[in-house]
Amino acid sequence: MIRIANAQLWVHDQDEALAFYTRKLGMEVRIDVTVPEMGDFRWLAVGPPGQPDVSIVLMAIPGPPVMDDATTDQVRDLMGKGFAGTVFLTTEDCLATYKELTGRGVEFVEEPDQRPYGLDSAFRDPSGNHIRLTQVQPYSPS
């Protein structure tokens, strides 16, 4: 059986991303190691408490020799525009989580709104990645 282990997001600053995903969103650090023999490559993953087998790898955009400068710029540009990946989060109570996160300074780009699949909202992480926050409800076509 195939299961999801990690999914990866590009971030422009791993420390800033770490603070955002842990301190603001309440995720836990799953692993954080720096490998000197790989040019201080840092493998950093976070995930929600209560869901230990799934995590998001917060990956710094590399330069040469992994990516040439032009590709690095393209990835950074796409990320900043919110086109480099999306994370879909769910919550039991979208309004309460929205208020909680807003109180911690998370800026929503879509306030909670009723959709056929539930109460849905969206915000961005400091790198510009698009994060959706949904309270999934039984489908009700409107």
Next chain:
Amino acid sequence: MKGIADDTADMASVPAVRHLMRAKDLADARYFEPLTVSDLAKAAGLSRAHFSQEFRRAFGETPHAYLLTRRLERAASLLRMTDRSVAEVCMAVGWQSIGSFTTSFTRTYGMAPTAYRTAFPPASHHALIPACVLRAYGRPQHRTFREDATAARP
């Protein structure tokens, strides 16, 4: 005896234990902040003394013990799964003093944080760094070799 339902009569539509869960959720989510039992009691909407009693009745341990062990569990995980220093781990899970952290940790795990860390494989052994990343990041930066210089000569 006064029960939790009396304290939360104005919130009667919600099961009483839900208010205790708010406190537990707060400890789970914000353990790294300087939270106290009073903060947890406030989240539950109960007086501190009454809250401690009701929390213990519902979850089998005091809120202080729950918060403490939540922080210790996180600290142990960070010691196993990161290469951060003990001091960084201590602060990251909400302790203000390394001495107090070391004492609590040692009492719970039977060894000091540093000894606990060395009892496990290095965190890098746990990192599921995939082959594609190893291949890409492990590759050295290109250098101009002598034969290139020779070939470039007219």
